[in-house]
Amino acid sequence: MALIRYIPLRYKFWAVNGLAFISTLVLVLVAMGLELRSINDTRQEQGRELLRLWSGAQPLTLSGPLRPILLDDDDPAPWVQQLLAAAQADSTWLDASVAAPGGDTPALGTWVSRDEPGEGRAVIVQAMGYAEVFAKRAPVYAAAVFFLMLAILFGSQALIRFVDRHQRKLQTMAHYDVLTGLPNRLLAHDRLQHALEKIRRRGGYLAVLFIDLDRFKTLNDSHGHSFGDEVLKAVTRRLQVRCRSEDTLARLGGDEFLLILEQLGSAERAEQVANELLELFREALILPDGREVFVGASIGIAVHPGDGLTGDELVRNADAAMYLAKTRGRNGWCRYEPWLTEQAMERFELERNLRRAVERQEFRLHYQPLTTLDGRPFGVEALLRWRSSEHGDVPPDRFIGMAEETGMIVQIGNWVMQEACRQAQTWRKAGIDLQVMAVNLSPIQFLHADVVQQVAQTLRQTGLPARCLELEITEGALMQDTDHAEQALLALRELGVHVVIDDFGTGYSSLAYLRRFALDKLKVDRTFLQGLPDSASDAQLVRTIMQLGQGLGLQVLVEGVETEAQRAWLAAEGCRWCQGFLFARPMSATALAAWWPTDPPTQAIPDWQPQPA
Numbered sequence: 001m002a003l004i005r006y007i008p009l010r011y012k013f014w015a016v017n018g019l020a021f022i023s024t025l026v027l028v029l030v031a032m033g034l035e036l037r038s039i040n041d042t043r044q045e046q047g048r049e050l051l052r053l054w055s056g057a058q059p060l061t062l063s064g065p066l067r068p069i070l071l072d073d074d075d076p077a078p079w080v081q082q083l084l085a086a087a088q089a090d091s092t093w094l095d096a097s098v099a100a101p102g103g104d105t106p107a108l109g110t111w112v113s114r115d116e117p118g119e120g121r122a123v124i125v126q127a128m129g130y131a132e133v134f135a136k137r138a139p140v141y142a143a144a145v146f147f148l149m150l151a152i153l154f155g156s157q158a159l160i161r162f163v164d165r166h167q168r169k170l171q172t173m174a175h176y177d178v179l180t181g182l183p184n185r186l187l188a189h190d191r192l193q194h195a196l197e198k199i200r201r202r203g204g205y206l207a208v209l210f211i212d213l214d215r216f217k218t219l220n221d222s223h224g225h226s227f228g229d230e231v232l233k234a235v236t237r238r239l240q241v242r243c244r245s246e247d248t249l250a251r252l253g254g255d256e257f258l259l260i261l262e263q264l265g266s267a268e269r270a271e272q273v274a275n276e277l278l279e280l281f282r283e284a285l286i287l288p289d290g291r292e293v294f295v296g297a298s299i300g301i302a303v304h305p306g307d308g309l310t311g312d313e314l315v316r317n318a319d320a321a322m323y324l325a326k327t328r329g330r331n332g333w334c335r336y337e338p339w340l341t342e343q344a345m346e347r348f349e350l351e352r353n354l355r356r357a358v359e360r361q362e363f364r365l366h367y368q369p370l371t372t373l374d375g376r377p378f379g380v381e382a383l384l385r386w387r388s389s390e391h392g393d394v395p396p397d398r399f400i401g402m403a404e405e406t407g408m409i410v411q412i413g414n415w416v417m418q419e420a421c422r423q424a425q426t427w428r429k430a431g432i433d434l435q436v437m438a439v440n441l442s443p444i445q446f447l448h449a450d451v452v453q454q455v456a457q458t459l460r461q462t463g464l465p466a467r468c469l470e471l472e473i474t475e476g477a478l479m480q481d482t483d484h485a486e487q488a489l490l491a492l493r494e495l496g497v498h499v500v501i502d503d504f505g506t507g508y509s510s511l512a513y514l515r516r517f518a519l520d521k522l523k524v525d526r527t528f529l530q531g532l533p534d535s536a537s538d539a540q541l542v543r544t545i546m547q548l549g550q551g552l553g554l555q556v557l558v559e560g561v562e563t564e565a566q567r568a569w570l571a572a573e574g575c576r577w578c579q580g581f582l583f584a585r586p587m588s589a590t591a592l593a594a595w596w597p598t599d600p601p602t603q604a605i606p607d608w609q610p611q612p613a
């Protein structure tokens with residue numbers, strides 16, 4: 001059956017028509033046979049009727065297929081005697097085996113009866129042959145055959161075209177991505193096999209580029225799937241610009257694309273192409289409704305033969321290299337290196353276990369105090385810890401990114417918020433003067449449509465006053481979708497929750513958004529503290545950020561304070577709030593309750609929480 005797909009259309013057409021012609025001929029012959037029988041049956045009936053009417057009258061002078069004959073007992077002809085012998089008072093049919101002279105046309109049989117002794121009557125019925133039937137009906141048959149063939153000709157053509165179109169459509173669906181029209185995983189695999197066979201014969205290089213869009217999931221979650229679809233189509237158009245006719249650009253699924261570069265002069269050429277592709281992403285994508293979106297991409301490169309011999313190996317290795325590009329800060333490319341295979345396996349294992357970590361209750365929260373510069377705590381930051389039964393303690397840097405990529409961060413993040421708020425309320429009820437519970441919110445969570453609802457629900461369920469909850473978000477989360485960010489920040493402010501810009505200085509550090517958004521606090525990233533107080537440039541940087549924040553009326557907290565010298569320098573610069581190992585490391589809930597000072601009383605803590613205007 002599958003073979004039929006590969007037969008060219010014209011052969012299918014002639015095969016169907018040949019078959020139709022033979023069927024028509026058979027049909028004509030059958031029709032002729034049926035007509036022949038019907039004519040002969042009618043003749044027989046007529047013969048019998050004639051014999052009945054004729055009885056007692058003189059022989060009719062008839063010619064044609066019915067021949068009445070008066071039989072004389074005295075006639076010595078054997079056929080007459082034979083008929084008389086068979087004749088009875090009632091009419092009897094004798095078939096052609098009883099001979100009767102019939103001229104040229106053979107007899108079908110004879111109706112015979114005997115009325116009186118010595119006399120008999122017979123009607124000889126002559127048979128009709130095919131030739132006769134055909135001669136009689138030729139014009140009708142010819143017209144029927146003609147019209148039937150015509151109908152078959154056009155009908156079969158239409159049918160074949162319909163079937164062919166349908167098959168082609170099915171084939172397209174099986175091999176092409178419906179959204180972008182690009183070859184899908186299956187066809188990409190076929191083409192890669194083909195390309196590899198060619199390269200094995202002719203030599204040269206072939207490269208597989210695994211392209212994954214950065215933070216596409218966030219876009220999709222915040223703007224909806226139809227927006228995501230438009231982005232994917234726009235990305236496809238952009239990438240196609242760079243493809244040569246011999247290259248294959250395929251969509252593997254989601255936001256993953258594969259570019260197969262054939263006939264490369266050198267392995268380095270693939271790296272140049274990756275640079276060119278990244279260059280394409282620097283400009284905003286224009287969607288059909290005129291909206292502009294910036295989307296970055298991470299690219300992994302595997303080149304045949306060095307980075308893999310089979311298609312599967314090349315794709316797998318390019319994927320591993322892409323992941324490396326992601327961990328190195330995204331929007332870049334990486335070439336495959338052998339150690340990545342091992343890392344990819346580990347990552348796969350880790351991801352598998354991360355999926356089960358929530359239900360296995362492997363997550364814990366640790367809390368790091370937020371303090372004044374003289375060490376008096378006023379709040380804590382909740383920091384997620386994962387003690388995996390298989391991998392032991394896994395640091396957040398290793399699994400948060402993975403949880404974001406897989407979307408698991410939403411579930412995990414909601415758990416963190418719930419648990420942190422519950423714990424804060426427990427402490428507050430136990431008499432610990434905790435003014436702030438700071439919770440990290442991943443960009444994916446922040447850009448999720450129901451983030452405000454989720455926060456409100458958590459506060460309702462745990463009973464923690466909104467002013468005690470502080471959400472730490474990164475600059476990137478704000479910049480990805482500024483409209484959503486603006487609305488979410490306003491809604492959170494209305495709830496009474498505070499939002500802090502975390503890791504300030506490491507991302508966009510845009511003054512425009514500091515003014516535009518409903519923000520009131522920022523945290524200076526700990527990396528800037530490392531060079532303090534010796535590095536003049538770091539000192540200048542921290543000073544500038546603090547002045548900038550204060551100038552804009554924001555509360556500034558400096559994180560990563562590790563040494564007494566750093567604290568002294570910050571004090572001299574007018575810093576009031578900080579967080580760092582110098583004061584306390586992240587610790588379990590029990591340890592924190594024991595650590596929290598009861599004396600001196602913490603009521604005198606300066607106003608970290610700004611008063612509502």
Ligand SMILES: Nc1nc2c(ncn2[C@@H]2O[C@@H]3COP(=O)(O)O[C@H]4[C@@H](O)[C@H](n5cnc6c(=O)[nH]c(N)nc65)O[C@@H]4COP(=O)(O)O[C@H]3[C@H]2O)c(=O)[nH]1
Binds near residue numbers: 382383396502586
């Ligand atoms: N060297 C040094 N480090 C200090 C010092 N003081 C604090 N730190 C570390 O700085 C990190 C502060 O959290 P972050 O900047 O939000 O950075 C966090 C945050 O981005 C992320 N993370 C942690 N928990 C969560 C969570 O529940 N949700 C989300 N989305 N991200 C989280 O993982 C990052 C790393 O967390 P941790 O490993 O717990 O690392 C913590 C903390 O242990 C210091 O004086 N010196």
